[in-house]
Amino acid sequence: MTEPVYQTDALIAEDIDAYLEQHQNKSMLRFITCGSVDDGKSTLIGRLLYDSKMIFEDQLASLEADSKRVGTQGQEIDFALLVDGLAAEREQGITIDVAYRFFATEKRKFIVADCPGHEQYTRNMVTGASTADLACILIDARKGVLVQTKRHSFLCHQLGIKNLVLAVNKMDLIGYDQAKFDAIVADYEEFAKSIGIESFTAIPISGLAGDNITASSDNTRWYDGPTLVDHLEAVEVRSAANLAKPFRMPVQWVNRPNLDFRGFSGLISTGSVKPGDTLRSLPSGKTSKVKSIVTMSGDLDEAIAGQSITITLEDEIDCSRGDVLAAADNPPEVADQFESTIVWMDDEALVVGRAYWLKLGTQTVSVTIAEPKYEIDVNTMDHLAAQTLHLNQIGVCEITTDKRIVFDPYDENRALGGFILIDKISNRTVGAGMLHFSLRRSQNVHWQATDITxxxxxxxxxxxxxxxxxxxxxxxxxxxxxxxxxxxxxxxxxxxxxxxxxxxxxxxxxxxxxxxxxxxxxxxxxxxxxxxxxxxxxxxxxxxxxxxxxxxxxxxxxxxxxxxxxxxxxxxxxxxxxxxxxxxxxxxxxxxxxxxxxxxxxxxxxxxxxxxxxxxxxxxxxxxxxxxxxxxxxx
The missing domain is CATH 3.40.50.300 (P-loop containing nucleotide triphosphate hydrolases)
Structure with a gap:
């Protein structure tokens, strides 16, 4: 393998403009690494940073010194130290917090989250996975599919991550044995089907030795699939998939600089919009046509998912922060009672019936949570009876908001289907959840207006x-x-x-x-x-x-x-x-x-x-x- 050439501060200063121009139009893939403890997640990310030349000279010198201090099993560099930033992580040799790192190749930019493997840090893993397009699930080739492998696969599936990579790591420690690799893949495939995972890509790798990371390895001539980086560069990102979905834009701000201008600003979550399109404002249901699409760079002929814009409409309609502008002929639902999956993230248990703040997109409402229908044992996938949820537990619950909110099922739209729960007294974020569907009784009950107020x-x-x-x-x-x-x-x-x-x-x-x-x-x-x-x-x-x-x-x-x-x-x-x-x-x-x-x-x-x-x-x-x-x- 060709040794990477590391950039000096002087070279970076000279090439900064060219570098920015080269990278600004590349697509961005967000992915996570997860799996059991000691499967090599941090080492893999360190290797990706090293091979993509994202380490400065002073970082490299510090890394080599730290590697000598902690000992690296005969290797000159301990790549995991690039990611394990907390002192407690380095001392224990484990990942505790979610570490985010940036790197880029010739074809794409990446943000990778190194998620902890310990069960007690499930909430940290969920945080990292909530924005990911892809999950790289590592397995130690010596140990095979473990309980934590299953736990993280289940969580990734629940969080709507469609692209899964099964990275069978440490192949160098089993002599690059194809039979063992095939047995692990078959074992994982059986489990994946049982929880609804339809497909995944299996790659034999060694994070420490670099096999099949950026280049195909001579040690696995029996493997004819892509390298990890080749696959990461080719997989479809969610922003591309979101383009084919109906238009949705949660309104963040009503822009009214003067009496002659009234626009609705926000980030397009799905779909596209053009002047002349008919939009529906929800929950009011009022419709109007797009007059113009305004940005700092000028008006646009079309805007797509991922862009922040201001829309002006031909008519004055009821629309404010927290409302959603959507395609008039394919709007999201509006309801106040739902079935949801909740991941509890606070040291204090869920209090059934207590009011919490629910934040979904730009909407914030008061919500009460019923006693869980069941808790999901993420180790066995069993449904367990539960009266509440404790730290890191996951349950399916019915929730009721104090007013109707605009939503899409989480599987269809994360922006309008994923929410967080906030304690009203302490303002702590205590949970995160996914809306599955509205309850039928929510659609059958309507407020009856009366004349005597x-x-x-x-x-x-x-x-x-x-x-x-x-x-x-x-x-x-x-x-x-x-x-x-x-x-x-x-x-x-x-x-x-x-x-x-x-x-x-x-x-x-x-x-x-x-x-x-x-x-x-x-x-x-x-x-x-x-x-x-x-x-x-x-x-x-x-x-x-x-x-x-x-x-x-x-x-x-x-x-x-x-x-x-x-x-x-x-x-x-x-x-x-x-x-x-x-x-x-x-x-x-x-x-x-x-x-x-x-x-x-x-x-x-x-x-x-x-x-x-x-x-x-x-x-x-x-x-x-x-x-x-x-x-x-x-x-």
């Missing part, structure tokens, strides 16, 4: 609807104070209704217990009832422990802005327990009452409530007077 209801009562949400520990005095407030409002001739925690559990919520998921559902139902009552123009008072901030936030999000007033009845635990009017604390301390707030279940106090009353310092009557003073005027 909530404003009319409120006007008849001469008041602004409100929800006075009393929260605090059991025994804090919520119900007593809420009752006093309602009496004062009645004297003021206000129309009210008090929803009390115990009273509601006698009827509407009698089927719910006191587990975390039941408490969440209890509050969700109360929120829905309170919303209906505000639509009727009422001032609604609720007295519930409602221990979790996320669930109180869920209700706040249901209610119109400014109408939700959180009132923290702030009573220390020791004071509330000393009162123990219902004897519940005593039972909880004796272990006779499980999941009792303040004892073996947490209470998350409001961080910034609209009103806070301290029942140690105030009597219920004084607290009620204080609250009335805070909420005035009532119209």
């Amino acid at each position: 909530r404003d009319h209801h409120a006007g008849m009562k001469n008041q602004t609807p409100r929800v006075l949400w009393f929260t605090g520990l059991s025994g804090s005095g919520k119900s007593t104070i809420a009752n006093e407030v309602e009496k004062r409002l009645a004297i003021m001739n206000r129309h009210t209704f008090l929803l009390d925690g115990d009273n509601v559990r006698h009827g509407l919520n009698k089927d719910l217990g006191f587990t975390e998921s039941d408490r969440i559902e209890n509050i969700r139902r109360i929120g829905e009832v309170a919303k209906l009552m505000t639509d009727a123009g009422l001032i609604v008072l609720t007295a519930f422990i409602s221990p979790f901030r996320a669930d109180r936030q869920l209700v706040r999000d249901m209610i119109d802005a400014g109408e939700f007033i959180e009132i923290h009845v702030d009573t220390p635990l020791e004071v509330a327990e000393a009162r123990d009017v219902k004897g519940l604390y005593k039972k909880a301390r004796e272990g006779k009452l499980k999941n009792f707030t303040g004892i073996d279940s947490p209470y998350e106090a409001p961080e910034d409530p609209e009103i806070r009353v301290n029942t140690v310092e105030m009597s219920p009557e004084e607290a009620a007077d204080y609250i009335i003073g805070k909420i005035l005027p009532l119209k």
